[in-house]
Amino acid sequence: MITSQPAIVLLSGGLDSVTCAAIARESGYAVHALTVDYNQRHRVELEAARRAAAMYAVRHIVLPLDLRAFGGSALTDEIAVPKGDGAVDSGVIPPTYVPARNTVFLSVALAWAEAIDARDIFIGVNALDYSGYPDCRPAFIAAFEALAATATKAGSEGERFKVHTPLIDLDKAGIAREATRLGVDIAGTWTCYDPATAADGTPLHCGRCDACRLRHKGFEEAGLPDPTTYAAP
């Protein structure tokens, strides 16, 4: 499909959301990238979002929305980010879950979408190789689309908002392959929840949090080179 319809793309700066932006652009949408600065611990991802927006977006808004005011997560509060060698997907929602984060993200995306008459929103969630977050599942996306239909002026006039989740059925190996196919600047994306610092001050992926381990496993399983420099192997 080649179209110049606007679409809102939630862009965190991670591998998934940047790949999602590349897919939206490839599909012909005029990408309006929305990055929420939620005062996350891993603020280096905001720079990764800016790099990706320069590649794929016609417009980029970085919206301050301080979820740290509420706390309740290892990503926004003084709670430790889990590290180690156990299985990432153990059926337990980990402390890196941020309460209602994707609900908040999709809501502000919907606000921008309706303001510019866009009907399409992209979010890079995936329900396969993920950390068990409830707001990455297809049922959540369906519930949000139902909400958007009743919540908006456009919806009450019969218009429908579509939440695109092009990565939802991919595992991390599939995302690594898709990113490679699309020529994504993989080294320029940021995944780590709890960055380390190199001797020269450069932030490094820690290599041990769930997000780093899923990222590396993806490239390994896809048989593709992982260009990421990790502080710990």
Next chain:
Amino acid sequence: MITSQPAIVLLSGGLDSVTCAAIARESGYAVHALTVDYNQRHRVELEAARRAAAMYAVRHIVLPLDLRAFGGSALTDEIAVPKGDGAVDSGVIPPTYVPARNTVFLSVALAWAEAIDARDIFIGVNALDYSGYPDCRPAFIAAFEALAATATKAGSEGERFKVHTPLIDLDKAGIAREATRLGVDIAGTWTCYDPATAADGTPLHCGRCDACRLRHKGFEEAGLPDPTTYAAP
């Protein structure tokens, strides 16, 4: 019901949300008041929210969330606020509609609720004497509750979030009566979308926007004194 359960109350500083906070407090909840500073044109309502929070809340967060970044409304953009004598409820959604505003508000309320293990959220919407906004209707509230059940860790563990709308079936006269019964500092609430300024610099309700006209009609129909000073009768 007397309980010391925490509840999040969305508190704009208007007559409706302040009355809603008084009801939550009367019901025994520990009111956690949440005011979203969305960079609205009528910023004087933030002061009204602070006054009301001092009366009813154990905690008050004023969260900056700049919906003006998206525009698309007379309340956040350079679009005129309608004034005049026509019927307020004419079946057309007016330009004071802010795209997805209540979706955004309930989403951040949900984030705070889950972070502090609250299951109750209060919002002062009413579907009778209102301006036709889609996100004030019972169907919207039901869709949000369904979303909250799939969106959250608590929901995935079988917990349910309840969105309380104690004003939803009241007309403005009913709200004026309820505010009076509860001893709400009515003169301290702020309703006007487009404040005028008195000679001494004090902000005044304009008396002509939809919100002012609904407010005044409510007191008139209830046969109660309206303590508001309007710039225009």
